Each structure stands twice: as C-alpha cells, then as structure tokens.
Amino acid sequence: GFIAFLILWTFGNVWLLTRNAFDPYPFIFLNLVLSMVAALQAPVIMMSQNRQTERDRIDAAHDYEVNLKAEIEIMALHEKLDELRHSEIIGLRDE
Template sequence: MQKSLAEIARRWLTRKPESLSETEKGVLQSAIDRRTISRDINAVHEHGMSTGDRIADSIARVGGSWSFIITFLVFLAIWTIGNTVLLSVEAFDPYPFIFLNLVLSMIAALQAPVIMMSQNRQSERDRIDAAHDYEVNLKAEIEIMALHEKFDDIRHQDILVMREEMATLRAVLERIESRLPETGRPA
C-alpha cells in the first residue's frame, strides 16, 4: 500500500504538503521509500574541514586543557624565579618582566582568535547535529505512526474475521436448535 507524500503529510503531520520544509519533505520521502536518514555527522564534519580548521581545533584542544594550564603555570614560575633569584645579576628579563609580558600578549593575541574560530565551527556543528536529530526524531515518529496504523489494520481485519466466524457459528447453532424438538429446548 504505497502512500503519496501529500497523503502522509496530511495524515501523520496534520499539515498541508505546501507548508512542509525541505527537510520534512525529505524525511517523509525517506519514510515512503523505506530509506534510512541517519548518518555519521562526525564523518560529514571531518570531510569538510580544511587544514587551517584542523590546526585551529588542535590549538583550541591543547590550549583549553588542564595539562596546558599546569605546564604554562610551571613555565611562568620557572621564568619568574629564574629571572629574580637565579639570574639576579645578569637576568635577561628583570622585574617587572617586560619581555614576558610581550610574549604573553602575543600568545594571547594569536590564541584568542584561533579559539574563537574553533568555537564558531563547534557552534555550526551543533546546529547540524540539532537539525539531524530533528530529522531522525521526525522519521521515528512517522514510523511509529505507520506501525500503529498497521496494527490497527491487522486488529480490524481480525475483528472482521471473528464476526464472520461468529455469524457462521450462530447459523450452525440456529440449525441445530431448529432440529431439536420443542420439549428438549432449554427454557
């Protein structure tokens, strides 16, 4: 029993086919064609990334980790202790650590936009994930409605068969009853 897109849209989504988005039409068509719509979003996302995107994500992954923070704190401690205590006479960056401030400013100036690029890509990926989740959920709802309809059809057919069998049994009982003598009938 093949159904059309318009019929399914009216029946299960209670909407006119013209009011459906392209995504919803695609989901309905996949239900009609009995195709899956789930896909590996990670593979789709990885395929579209450039080398710069991969580098930015790696920098953001490292720069946002505890190991980086701890390593950087150790580096800062060594730098300050080295320039105040160990190299007090010939310190290459004496207190107030102007060279260290310059290095930190340059790192921050480069690291912040790279992390922002990575966050923007993650936001886009989240939007793609949400859209895919919507498609999968809509398809699941449609398939569940289709299963309910099939079960209702099976139940309806079973009821019709039972009614026919009951009518046949009633006819058999009436014939048997008509053959019984009047005195042998129960009161």
C-alpha cells in the same frame, strides 16, 4: 610546553638571577608576552568556534531528519497495530 616555559621563566628570574634578573618579581615583561599570546590566540579560537557551530548546525539538521523518519515509521506501525486490533475485535465479535 607552555607551562614548562612559565616555570622556567619564573625559576630563572626569582632563584637563578636574583641580582641580575631581566624580568624581576612582578614579571611585567612576562605579562606583556602573555597578553600578546592571548591577543593572537583569541581570533583563532573564535574562528574555530564558528566552524564548530556550522558543523553543529549540520549535525542538528541531520538528527532532525532521522528523528522525523523514525517518527513517521512509528506512526505507521501504530496504524498497523490499530488495524490488527480492529480486525481481531471484529473477528471476535463475529464468532
């Protein structure tokens, strides 16, 4: 919608209203409007980024906990495999 507004603005001022254009070619009024829109959008964008950062921190903490549990389980599996190998070696040696 916003791009359509910009196209209509420029089309209306350059081609349709060549003699009585309310905002001639350098489009100073359009620049003022765009600057005001940017000034209004900037704080909203910053607030949404801060909220997203908080969510990312929570997700990162959760990922860390899951990875830590997985690492503990893998270490337990390694210990079990080591015990099995050790018992097999002792069983082979005793035969």
